[in-house]
Structure formats: C-alpha cells, structure tokens
Amino acid sequence: MVNVDGALVAKSLILVAKKVEQNKDHLCELDGEVGDGDHGVSMTIGMRAVSRAAKDLPADCTPSEALQSAADAYADEVGATIGPLYEAAFAAAAQAANGKKNLNEIADWASIYQAMADAIQQVGKAQLGDKTLLDAFFPAVEHIKGLAKKGGTLEAALLSTAERALKAAKDTRNLVPQKGRASRLGDRAKGYQDAGATSLAVVLKGFADGVSKRKS
Amino acid sequence: MVNVDGALVAKSLILVAKKVEQNKDHLCELDGEVGDGDHGVSMTIGMRAVSRAAKDLPADCTPSEALQSAADAYADEVGATIGPLYEAAFAAAAQAANGKKNLNEIADWASIYQAMADAIQQVGKAQLGDKTLLDAFFPAVEHIKGLAKKGGTLEAALLSTAERALKAAKDTRNLVPQKGRASRLGDRAKGYQDAGATSLAVVLKGFADGVSKRKS
Amino acid sequence: MKKLINDPFDVVEEMVEGFLAANDQIIKRVGKRSIARANSPIAGKVGIVVGGGSGHLPAFAGYVGKGMADGAAFGNIFASPPAKPVIEATLAVDSGAGVMYTYGNYQGDCINFDKAQDKCREMGIKVETVVLNDDVLSAPKAQAHKRRGIGGLFLVWHVAGAKAEQLASLDEVVAVTAKANANTRTVGVGLTSCTVPANGAPTFFLPDNEIEIGLGIHGEPGMKRVKVRPIDSIIDELMDAILADLDYKGTDVALLVNGLGGTPAEELYVVYRRVKQICEANKIKIKFKHVGNQVTALEMQGTSVSLLRLDTEMHDLIKNTTVDTCMYKKV
C-alpha cells in the first residue's frame, strides 16, 4: 500500500497538471461548441501554476499544505468562472485534509472530494442537472462515499471514482445548461458534453494515477 | 457586309461590356497573382458605365460620338491606372473616327486601334515588353495594319486581330513587369499572364463580335 | 493559427507590457495585471474600475484615462480577471470618495469582482457595482438580468466617466450608470469566429454562407444561424429587436456601430448608413454617433449596434466632457 503523504499529494498535483494540459485542445473544443472555447486554456494556466507551486513545496509538507498551495496558485492566475471554483475547491480540500499526515484511507478522499464539490456549489450556486462540472463531481462523490463504506484499496477506489466522473461527464450531453455562457444557448447546447465536467474527470483521474504512482 | 454606323458601334460597346463582366473573376484572379486583384472589377465598373452611356446615345449618333461617350464614362467612374488609360484610348478612338459616318474599312479600325494604343502609351509611358496591356495591343495593331493592306472582310480582320491580341496576352507570361504594382515583384511576377493584356484581348474580341453581330 | 505573437501562453503578459509602454503618459501599472490612471487617486473623485477578459480592446483597459475609467484589471483571453488585480486597481484609484465597479454581465466577472468587492469593503473602501447587460438577444426581456454586456458598455461608460469626472458622489455616479445601462440596448451579428491563442483553433466554425445573429464578444455561438444575405436586411432584423425591447421612438440617442475586431471600417459605415435610415424612420435623433472597434472579440468579423436613450442629464454629460483615454479620445 502506498503512503499518501504531502510529497505524494504534491506529485499527484503535478501529474494532474500534465494530464489537463494533454487534454487542453479537446477541452477547448468542447467549450467552443457552446461557450468561448477557452476552458482547456484556463485549466492549463491554472494547473501550470499549481504545478509550479507543487514543485516549490518542501519535501516534508503536509497533504493540506500541498492542497492549499494549489488553491493559492489558482487564485492568482486564472480568474474566469473556473478560477474561483477550483480555488475554493482546493482550499476546501486543504481544510478537509487539515491535521492529517497522510491520506491513506478511502474515507479521507471521500471527505476531500465531498468538501471540494460542496465548495464549488457554494461559490457557483449550480444545482445538479445544470450541466456543470458538478454533474460529474457529485456522482463521483457519492461513488467514493459508497466505496469508503465497502472498503478496498485506495488506488482502486480513486480509479473507479475517476471512471464514474468520466461516465457522468459523458452523460452531461443530454442536459440543458443553466449556468455560465452556455446557458444562453438553451436547447442549442444540448448534445454537447460539458467541458468543465470533462476536465473534472481528468483531474480525478490525475489524482488516481498520482496516488497509485502509475505513469499515465 | 455590315454597315458599322454609330448605332452599331454603340451596340458593340454594350457587347464589350458584357464580355468584360463575364471575365471579371478571371481578370481579378490574374491581377491577384501579382497585383491587387481588382482589375476585373475596375474594368467591369468602367464598362458598365460605358454600356449605360451607349444605351443613352441617340440612334443616329456617329461612330465618333459613340466612342467619345465611352471615354467620358471611363473618366468619371473608374480611376485606377486603367481608367485614364481607357479614357485616353476611347477619346483617341473618337478622334480617329472623327468625321466618319461609318467604320466599314479595315483601315478605319487599324487607325482607331493604332490611335488607342498610342494614347495609352502616351498616358502610361509603358514600353513594349513592360508587361502591360500594350504587349497585347501593339502586336494586334501591327496585325490589323497588315490586314488593311492585304484586304478581306472587316469581320474576319477584327476577329483575327482579337485572336492576335489574345495570343500576345498569353505570351506576357514570360515578361517581367516594369510598370504598376506588379513591377515591385520583379522576377516573382514571371509566369503569370498580365491582367490588363488579357482584358484588352477581351475588349477587342467584343468589338469583333459586335461588328460581326455574332452573339458570343 | 497565424497571429502576431510569441508563445501563445505569453500573449497577455506581452500585450500588457506593450500596452503600458504605449500609454505611459496616461496610465501606470499597479500590479501584474492591473493599471490605473497615472495621476490616481484623484482627490474627491469616485474611482471607476472596469475589467474583464482580454481580447476585447479597446475594452476594457483602453478606456482608462480622463473622462472614462480610472483603473482596469486584465484577465486572460476571454477569462475574467481574478479578484487580485481588481483589488489592486481599487486600492490605486480610491481617493476616499469610493469606487464603482462596472463590467459586462458574465458569470466569471461577477464572481471575481464580487470577491474583490467583499475584500475591499473589509478594508474599509466604499465599493459599489453596476453590472451591464445590454445584449437584447442573449435572454428574453423577462430575464433581462441574465443578459450579457457587449458593445453598449462603451456608451454607458461614456456617461459614467463624465459624471465621475465632475466629482459627483459615489451614489450619483452609480445612479447615472445604472440609468444609462437601463436605457441601452445592443444587438450583434457575427460573420466568423475567432481563435483563442493558447487554444490554437477557431472557437467554432461558420460555413462561408452562414452568419450568427445574436453573437457575443467571445466568438461563442449566437442565438441563431442564418444564411448570408444583404446587410440591410440583417440590420433591419437587429434594429427590430432593439426597438421592440425598448421604446426609442422620438427620443434622442447616442449610437454605436461597433466592429468586432476583424471587420473593415468601410463595412461599418455601410451598416451605419442603414441604422441611420431606420432611426430617421422612427424619428430617433442621433445626438452622438460612433463607428468603430470599441468592444471587440479578437479578430472576429461582425458588428453590433447599440442605442442609448438619452435624457438631458446624460446628453449634457457626454456633450461637455473631453475624453482622453488610452484608446479613445473625444476632443
């Protein structure tokens, strides 16, 4: 079993950043169908800053410190809608991880993901079904909460949670957006997968791979 | 044998205008290779004005009056390089036709074409080989002067003169332009057929068809 | 993608650097992504802070200077700035008379500016906000609060800036800005999309025979896609939408025919010609007219038409104020 200490959380953040950047063009394309085509760019800019901050962390940082550095990086660099959402999410994650030397339990991550999703909802005021990243995140949170009760390895739990998020992201296709610029298109935005939900799935996959120390 | 009176000259001018407009896009394309892509447009604007003026002429106008109306139409509407050139050309044609009730002899047209080419040279100061419309016009003038000596029908003479102009226009491909904006490209402009030479051939074809009363 | 840029991720940084250098007589830098008038804070004057995503020049930074805005925050391309540069601009322009934020109605801007407002109020600065929502076609009238802000921003800020220049109180500046916004309507049409540099491909694809009615200023799709047709009939449709939304008949207006960035000025004058004909037919008197690129979307081709219904106060404010901002001057 891996020991998910602050250093590994930091490494995971760097991996998340890499994955997001690899998906930049795809995320922009999705956003371009109904929005302004910049989602992949905003996420890349934010995660590049997160990555830089993670690399600057001391080796003995706590998980909470690592997550808070991500929040701070987002705060200054990104703006847009997604900036405050991820800033709040990472800050809430840091809060949820506070006092912990490591995040080795599925329950740790369940509470972190829950805190992140809640924070995003608090800032963005979106409801389930509004066709936002929450439509990927909330199902993922429910999923990992179930796994925390059931038990199993952390690696497997994070991976299947990321998969759950991706499936949910794909399901946003049928939703009519209620928030952000896509909402102005109404039914015209139906049929397109939500960009933010898709990037959220990429982020969760990044954490899963980072924690299980796998490469891709 | 047709009687080329003022009315038929007017009709020919209308036909020339129609032919020029039919060739608009092609002429623009040629000009666009080395110039600013507007030659077909300038010629169309000019010949539309010529056509309008020709339609307004009294039925009993003289050939000279018809040609002068074309000069006046060009003067006010076109500008560009081509405007003053054709204005001068039509005015010189009117001058050459002055006092004549009809233009039934090959020699009439030989002197008209000669006067037109000379006027263009006087205004534009281009030499043979400078890759301008004169490189189509001068060979055509030489050709019709030869025919005037040899004899034959006017229709056949004008037609073969237009053909001579077209061949000469095609031969401009190998020239390096010395006048106008294409001249700034130097050798880069080699290989492209000169737009003005091409439209000159269209104009001469229009006269030939107009006089022989053929449709196209 | 072909653009006059270096690394696409450096565009905003390098653009800001060039913008500052080119306008150093008018503005100063007050943070990495924030500027203020060189002589800020101006004693007794309400500070007007504008901002939003980059890619809309002259909006927003281009309007910092005498007669319009006092400070601005730059976001990334088409992305609202974070709260930080807004706060920096606020601190730089606050003379004690208070600060007004005014920007187009986009979720990202609202979230980030509100955050800045909260923080600045905590610091004891009086901050008020007027969010602008002139884009008629972006939501039905019953949901006008959801409409986004586009070209009309320029007209509203003309009024707001003039009022603040007179050293009016924060309440007065807010009131006249809200009034100007309530009397401003815009409709737009897009011919092409545009390319976010770090994206590298156009945001969407419009076939060569289709245009988007109701297009915004981010290259995002508009309200409906229609076939290309003569501009007069398009303008007729746009003006119908404006005139149906607010009663302009017989009133005085300030008018903007706005270019979206990639459209030649010649075409904007063809548009103005038709707009003026329609105004005349509706007995609308055009008191101030502007034809040009004021609120753009990178190299997008298209136009928007904005009308601000004037009362005497707004009319005189515009009339009597010289404007000398980075990118817009009124002698």
Added chain:
Amino acid sequence: MKKLINDPFDVVEEMVEGFLAANDQIIKRVGKRSIARANSPIAGKVGIVVGGGSGHLPAFAGYVGKGMADGAAFGNIFASPPAKPVIEATLAVDSGAGVMYTYGNYQGDCINFDKAQDKCREMGIKVETVVLNDDVLSAPKAQAHKRRGIGGLFLVWHVAGAKAEQLASLDEVVAVTAKANANTRTVGVGLTSCTVPANGAPTFFLPDNEIEIGLGIHGEPGMKRVKVRPIDSIIDELMDAILADLDYKGTDVALLVNGLGGTPAEELYVVYRRVKQICEANKIKIKFKHVGNQVTALEMQGTSVSLLRLDTEMHDLIKNTTVDTCMYKKV
C-alpha cells in the same frame, strides 16, 4: 465571401453615404466621391487634399478634419479616384493660399492626381504635390522613388496638417511634408490576404503556416514568403530593414505600429513591445507613439511599423497641434 454589405458594386457608394452621415459635424460632401472640411475653405490656410483607393480607412477620408487634411477623394476599392473628385475637393478647399496634394506612390494615383493638378492649375489654383514613399521593402534604396506609400502616410500627414493649421505658406507646407516623408520609413508583414468585394474571392492565398514579409496595403503579394515564426523574430527582421535604410540611432522619432484592418489590437501591442525594445537598444527616443489601425487593407491581417525621424520643427508641430479628424483624434 462574407461581408457586411449589400450589392458588392454598391459598397463604395453606401460606405461614402454612411461615412458622411457619421461625420457630418466635421465634413461636407462636395461631389459624388469627394469631401471637404465643413468649414472649407479656411481663410489663409493651405488646403491639403488626400485620397486614393477605398479600403484603407482611416486613410484617407478618415483624416479629414482639424489638424490633418482639408479634403479627400474616394476611389473604388483599391483603385485610385479619377481626377474629377480630386478637382472637386481642390475647388472646395482652396482659399487662395494654394492646395497641396499628398498621397501614396501608386501609378494610378500619380496619373489621376497629376491630371487633376493640371486642370486645377489651368483654373489658376496653386497646386503642389508631395508623393509619399515610405515602404522600404518595395524597392531598393537606389530606386527609392519607386517605393510605395503605406503606413507612414499617417505620420507624415500629422506633420503636414499641423504646419498647414498654423497658416504656413504653400511652399512651407510642401517643404515640411517632403522633409517628413524623407525621414519616414515603414516595413510591413501580412498574415492573410483580403477580398475585394466585387471580386468575391481573396486576392491571393496564404497557407496557414506562411506569411508575407514586405506586404503592402492592397492584399497584393509582398517581397517574400516565409514560414510562420514568433513575432519577435519577425519584428527584428523588419526593424533591421528600417534601421539599415536610414540612420535612426540616437534620434527622436514618432512611431506607428499599424494594424492592417483584421488584426486584433492585442497583437499590435505585442508588436509594440518588441519595437520599443529595439528602439531602446538603438538609443532611439520614442516621442510620439501610435498603436492601431491607421492605414489598412480591408480585413487583411498583419502589421506595419513606421518611424519618422524628428527634428525640432516636426516635433513641435506634432506636439502642439490638436487633431480632430473624422477617424483620428489627438487631445
């Protein structure tokens, strides 16, 4: 082709109509294709008449107004006006102090303006001409008289207009205009071509990874085609060409980073940033700087950089003159 137009053959007519209506405080119509300042002729003032093909706004008509030109003639798109509108403008602006024609060096313009000059002189009007040829890359230095006029026109007219505004004599206005021209150099780069409306297709095709160095303002091909690369290295090459052609080291300059019509302002500021670095490295002091669309080619994308080497006279002329033309204002 997608444009905000009706019949492509009506574009110039409708554009002129809109232009006149939008600028009726500044100009009046004096012919079908000619305009003059509303208060022309101005007693004792040399009248400056500019003009050329349409498609270059603000050039040329956009510069009619206080501090720049007195009259202008509109040609068709990219086609010099005939002599007639030039004559109309001349008659409208001549106060008896004489008239100066000043325009870019294109064969069509030279022929038509010369014709107008001849006719006006026959009528007893004093007319002189200064043809502008700032485009370094359009001919080698030994054949500088063959060079065409592009973005630098704007800088030269700034000086010329200021001198005429001071009621200087025709000889003096001509002299300072010629001096400004002799001290102005421009180089340009094009990313895309443009579409003459009545043509309907782009003048030429540039692949998505190629640009044209030395491009003019008619969408015509430039001097050489190169692969896309970072703008800094392109600007370095352009500035090398300028600095090799005229000695700017240690001098004061007025500077223009010009947009060709379809390029976002953001990119022009990225260009300005680099130009400024190069000027600093060469101890060139930028006294006046302009970043924007001044001499355009419809919706062409690209930029040109112009430097005018100032002496005290030209410096003070620019500095002390307010400009209030149709499309350019200097407070």
